[in-house]
Amino acid sequence: MDSSFFAARRAASPEHSADPLLVQGLRDSLEALLMEARADDTADPTELKQRLAGLVGKHFPAALATRALALAGRYVDYRVALGQLRTPQDLTDPGALRESLEARHKVRQQFFDGDEYEALFAREADLDRYTLARLEIARNTQLPPEQRAQALRDADGELPEARRTERLSATEHMAAAAQTAAFNAQNTDERTRHAARSTQYGEAAAHAMAQLDREEQHWQQRLDQYSQARTQQGDGAALQQLRQQLFSAEEQQRIDAALALRQLPPPAPGS
Numbered sequence: 001m002d003s004s005f006f007a008a009r010r011a012a013s014p015e016h017s018a019d020p021l022l023v024q025g026l027r028d029s030l031e032a033l034l035m036e037a038r039a040d041d042t043a044d045p046t047e048l049k050q051r052l053a054g055l056v057g058k059h060f061p062a063a064l065a066t067r068a069l070a071l072a073g074r075y076v077d078y079r080v081a082l083g084q085l086r087t088p089q090d091l092t093d094p095g096a097l098r099e100s101l102e103a104r105h106k107v108r109q110q111f112f113d114g115d116e117y118e119a120l121f122a123r124e125a126d127l128d129r130y131t132l133a134r135l136e137i138a139r140n141t142q143l144p145p146e147q148r149a150q151a152l153r154d155a156d157g158e159l160p161e162a163r164r165t166e167r168l169s170a171t172e173h174m175a176a177a178a179q180t181a182a183f184n185a186q187n188t189d190e191r192t193r194h195a196a197r198s199t200q201y202g203e204a205a206a207h208a209m210a211q212l213d214r215e216e217q218h219w220q221q222r223l224d225q226y227s228q229a230r231t232q233q234g235d236g237a238a239l240q241q242l243r244q245q246l247f248s249a250e251e252q253q254r255i256d257a258a259l260a261l262r263q264l265p266p267p268a269p270g271s
Helices: 026-037 045-059 064-083 094-111 115-139 143-159 159-187 189-202 203-233 237-246 254-259
Strands: none
Touching: 026 045, 026 064, 026 115, 045 064, 064 094, 094 115, 115 143, 115 189, 115 254, 203 237, 203 254
8 A cells, every 4th residue: 555644545445445344434343342351441552452353253243353353463562552642732734643643544554455554544543644734734825715615625536425424514503612612701591591492493403403413512522631641641552551441443543633633724615
């Protein structure tokens, strides 16, 4: 596979993989397996690998268990190596973020071949490249408004269709959070919020939006806790443990991008 994180993407996609092991959701399965193996907070890699053998059958079909166990062992080693990398203190610095993404990419290449890399990290890598592109555009003060808008559209166009759909969903989620922030600023009570939303969107939508508000608030609170811990103690085993405690396996793939996107201005209409 191409050595650079920023090289052209492979044409293959885990969403259409012919290999029954290397499919979308593989990383979630490995994270769930490791989480169960660390049930009593054991962090020793050798002991973790020993436990994996007795648990792999609960997370993978019998026909895939041997390969999955070997892959999980390398995933443990990868997580150890990943914990030794330094996270940029300033996630709004495009140069520092670019170096960090490249360093993480090289670590991943040490433990996984091209097809494994795609199945495990393609989704996150797409979003990371997109986040960096938006960050670089936002920090480029020499771009006039029309060129900035075009650059943002070009960055959107580089995302695979599945990622664009996910981004649209995230944008809608952020809009619900923004509405909640406005209500909070006005000290609007829940009954008034519900009445306003049900009038505008209907009763079912109002209930759904209230649920989205609660989920978004919980997500942001956990991001705050994680960000503060990383600032105070840096990367390491304790931070990795907190990461697993606060976030699901799927959510963990969004953390770095979400923290970086907090620093970006909201996209202009039509961008």
